[in-house]
Amino acid sequence: MTEFWMMFIAGLVGTVGFGITFHTGLKALAVSVFGSAVVIFVYEGCSLVTGELLSNVAASTAAALYAMLMARLIRTPSTVILTPELIPLVPGRSLYYAISSMIARQYTVGVEYLRTTVEVALGIAIGIVLSGTVDAILIHTGEKIKKRRAVRHS
Amino acid sequence: MENEKKTDGAAQDGKPLSPAAVMRNRILPPEQITVVPTEITEEPAYTPASYADTVLGCALDIGVGIQENGGEVARVEDTVTRICRAFGGESVRVFAIPNMIQASLVMKDGTTAFSMRRITSISNHLYRLQCFNALSRELCAGRLSLADAPAAIAQAEEKRPFPDWLLLLGGALSAGAFAVFFGGNLLDGLAAFCVGVVMSLLDLIPHPHIHRMAHTMIESFVGGSLALLICALFPTLQSDLVLIGTIMVPIPGLAFGNSLRDMISGNLISGSLRLLEVLLLAGMIALGYGAAMMLFGGLGA
Numbered sequence: 001m002t003e004f005w006m007m008f009i010a011g012l013v014g015t016v017g018f019g020i021t022f023h024t025g026l027k028a029l030a031v032s033v034f035g036s037a038v039v040i041f042v043y044e045g046c047s048l049v050t051g052e053l054l055s056n057v058a059a060s061t062a063a064a065l066y067a068m069l070m071a072r073l074i075r076t077p078s079t080v081i082l083t084p085e086l087i088p089l090v091p092g093r094s095l096y097y098a099i100s101s102m103i104a105r106q107y108t109v110g111v112e113y114l115r116t117t118v119e120v121a122l123g124i125a126i127g128i129v130l131s132g133t134v135d136a137i138l139i140h141t142g143e144k145i146k147k148r149r150a151v152r153h154s
Numbered sequence: 155m156e157n158e159k160k161t162d163g164a165a166q167d168g169k170p171l172s173p174a175a176v177m178r179n180r181i182l183p184p185e186q187i188t189v190v191p192t193e194i195t196e197e198p199a200y201t202p203a204s205y206a207d208t209v210l211g212c213a214l215d216i217g218v219g220i221q222e223n224g225g226e227v228a229r230v231e232d233t234v235t236r237i238c239r240a241f242g243g244e245s246v247r248v249f250a251i252p253n254m255i256q257a258s259l260v261m262k263d264g265t266t267a268f269s270m271r272r273i274t275s276i277s278n279h280l281y282r283l284q285c286f287n288a289l290s291r292e293l294c295a296g297r298l299s300l301a302d303a304p305a306a307i308a309q310a311e312e313k314r315p316f317p318d319w320l321l322l323l324g325g326a327l328s329a330g331a332f333a334v335f336f337g338g339n340l341l342d343g344l345a346a347f348c349v350g351v352v353m354s355l356l357d358l359i360p361h362p363h364i365h366r367m368a369h370t371m372i373e374s375f376v377g378g379s380l381a382l383l384i385c386a387l388f389p390t391l392q393s394d395l396v397l398i399g400t401i402m403v404p405i406p407g408l409a410f411g412n413s414l415r416d417m418i419s420g421n422l423i424s425g426s427l428r429l430l431e432v433l434l435l436a437g438m439i440a441l442g443y444g445a446a447m448m449l450f451g452g453l454g455a
Binding site for chain 2: 006007010011013014016017018019020021022023024025026028075076077079080082083086087088090092093095096097098099100102103121124125128129132133
């Protein structure tokens, strides 16, 4: 349990570090750090019951939905929130092991790590696509409701 | 008589002259030149920018600001369209790819404008992106006039939320924290932190003549080499976890996210270009770290 909390805190500190590197404003950075906590919890929770791909899909979907919601509330582009909060999902470990295995001429292991790297990247991509679709549907529905109201009032 | 012969375009021996020679021979001698005084008018020699030109220019400047600081192409196109419509544009056509934005505008009175901007550098400056986004909101809501916009744009281009030492600390913190995040102990984190300081310093030093790809490879090589040297000096450190922490620093997270979002919004050309850039950068990271491991990988063994 201590290991988990250590990893959790390190993840949040890492998000702060990346937020500063990306010149994120303080308000957006605070929102991103909270989003990062959500990402870690969702990822860890899902990884108990499912594999790498689905855990990443779930975590990035949650992250993107949260970013889109908060972007509307604090009136900022969702990219500003989403970019730092997704950092804990970036497959740095598998990318490193893929490189080191290839250099050690352990090609089978290297390809396996490369597959994991692609799987994680794909998981993040699917999550962003899913939440983007949900966001587009919500915007479309909102506009329809607005138009109907305007017609009723006129 | 001689002059007349020359202006006919033929030489005395009957051979045709070259076009340049014909032009040379047409120059009159000084005594035959008469100077006709011309009237000086008040009107300038150039055509002044129309209202449509001003609106489009302002919208494109904000679009460039968004694109250069890490915004998605869909956001750029949307922003330019919204600003033009807010100032009376009837038909707005915008096309953007990561390195260029072009747009045409037809106003309600029929005047038109067309303009294009080239984007030479893209950075991860999310605060400026926020500022440009806020500027476009202000313009569309009518809280900022077109006359005040250039000064506000220039101000947004200079905004910096953090001093350099904090940026250095940010890079180092991310390297150190991710070494611990992926399973290292605090000492591994400290080693990655030290390497992160040097890598962030490389990022902060202006490098206008070094291409981004080459810079990423150099940064990765320096980061990998330093991490391996530190691990050779202190054998209790877990070299793989220190390296994993430092490898997170040059990873192009923003470009990857933007490439996906561009593709989702239907901008397949921009999305593919950005994805290609991400893959090339990942290749450069692998090359840099690979070279460092080949050179210094045996030190700790």
